[in-house]
Amino acid sequence: QAELQDIRPLRIGILNIMPLGEQYEFNILHPLGLSVLQLEPVWIRLESHHYKSWPENHVQDVYVTYEEATRDQHLDGLILTGAPVETIHFDEVHYWREISEILHDARESIPSTLGLCWAGFAMAYMEGIDKFNYDRKLFGVFELENLDLSHPITGELDDVFWCPQSRHAGLADDVMESAKEAGILKLLAYGKDPGYTIFATSDDRFIAHTGHPEYNATRLAFEAKRDLDDPEVEPPENFDFDNPKNRWRSHRNNFFMQWIRYCYLSISTSDMSNGESLRNRGRVDLEPEILE
Structure with a gap:
C-alpha cells in the first residue's frame, strides 16, 4: 500500500556506540519494527572511536559515518545509544567533539533526536546541565x-511503568527542576531512585531517556552476570538474572512507537513527498554554560 501511495520509508539513523554493539542491534530494531510505518534503519559509526569489542568487518560493512548518512538524503529521526563513559567528564571522552558536532547538526536538521542513557546526559549537558557520579x-x-x-x-504511556537502569551517574533533581522553571527542559517521567529519567528540550527536538527501555531481559541478565565480581556493583534491583522476566516490554514498545509517530508528524506532507530538509533551527552551543 505504501508503494502504491508513493510514500517513502522514514530514514532513522542509529548512532551505535554500545559495547558488543552487533549483539545490541536487535534491542533497537525490535521495538522500531513494531511501528506500522515503513522504516529504513541507517546504522552510523563514529570516525573518532575504535569499536574494539565489535567484529571489524561488521562495522565497515554495515555502518556509515554521519556525513555519509546525511550527504544525499536527510534523516527523519536519529537515535544515539548509550556508552560506558558516564563517569568521565564529557570533555575527556575522546569522541565528545564528534558527538557534540553531530548533535549540533541534528538539532538544526533532524525532526527529533532520541538519546538513550549516556546520550541523554549528553543532551542535558548541551542544555547546560551536568551529570554527577x-x-x-x-x-x-x-x-x-x-x-x-x-x-x-x-501521552500514551501508562501512568506508572517499569524500566531498566544501568548507569553510574544521574542528574540532580533540583537542577532539573530549575531547568524546567527556566523553560529549558520539559520533565516527562520521574522515579524515586532514577530521578528525572525522561525529558525533552523546550523545542522537543531532543528527547532523552536515561534508562534502557530498549533492553531485552537477556541483555540485562548479561550485564548482571558480567558485573558479579565487581565489588562496586550490587545485584540488580527488582530483577532476577537467573530467571529473567521482562516487566517493561509495554513501556519499551509504546515509547518507541510514540517517538516514531512524533518523527512522522514532525514532517510535513511536502517533506515526505520530495525529501526536503526542515528549516534550520536555533544553534546549539558546543561549549554550554553549566547551570549550578
Whole structure:
C-alpha cells in the first residue's frame, strides 16, 4: 500500500556506540519494527572511536559515518545509544567533539533526536546541565511515574511503568527542576531512585531517556552476570538474572512507537513527498554554560 501511495520509508539513523554493539542491534530494531510505518534503519559509526569489542568487518560493512548518512538524503529521526563513559567528564571522552558536532547538526536538521542513557546526559549537558557520579551503580528495573500525559512522547504511556537502569551517574533533581522553571527542559517521567529519567528540550527536538527501555531481559541478565565480581556493583534491583522476566516490554514498545509517530508528524506532507530538509533551527552551543 505504501508503494502504491508513493510514500517513502522514514530514514532513522542509529548512532551505535554500545559495547558488543552487533549483539545490541536487535534491542533497537525490535521495538522500531513494531511501528506500522515503513522504516529504513541507517546504522552510523563514529570516525573518532575504535569499536574494539565489535567484529571489524561488521562495522565497515554495515555502518556509515554521519556525513555519509546525511550527504544525499536527510534523516527523519536519529537515535544515539548509550556508552560506558558516564563517569568521565564529557570533555575527556575522546569522541565528545564528534558527538557534540553531530548533535549540533541534528538539532538544526533532524525532526527529533532520541538519546538513550549516556546520550541523554549528553543532551542535558548541551542544555547546560551536568551529570554527577553515584557512589554505587544504579542497576535494575525501577518504577517511573508519567509526569505529562499531554506530551506526544509520554501521552500514551501508562501512568506508572517499569524500566531498566544501568548507569553510574544521574542528574540532580533540583537542577532539573530549575531547568524546567527556566523553560529549558520539559520533565516527562520521574522515579524515586532514577530521578528525572525522561525529558525533552523546550523545542522537543531532543528527547532523552536515561534508562534502557530498549533492553531485552537477556541483555540485562548479561550485564548482571558480567558485573558479579565487581565489588562496586550490587545485584540488580527488582530483577532476577537467573530467571529473567521482562516487566517493561509495554513501556519499551509504546515509547518507541510514540517517538516514531512524533518523527512522522514532525514532517510535513511536502517533506515526505520530495525529501526536503526542515528549516534550520536555533544553534546549539558546543561549549554550554553549566547551570549550578
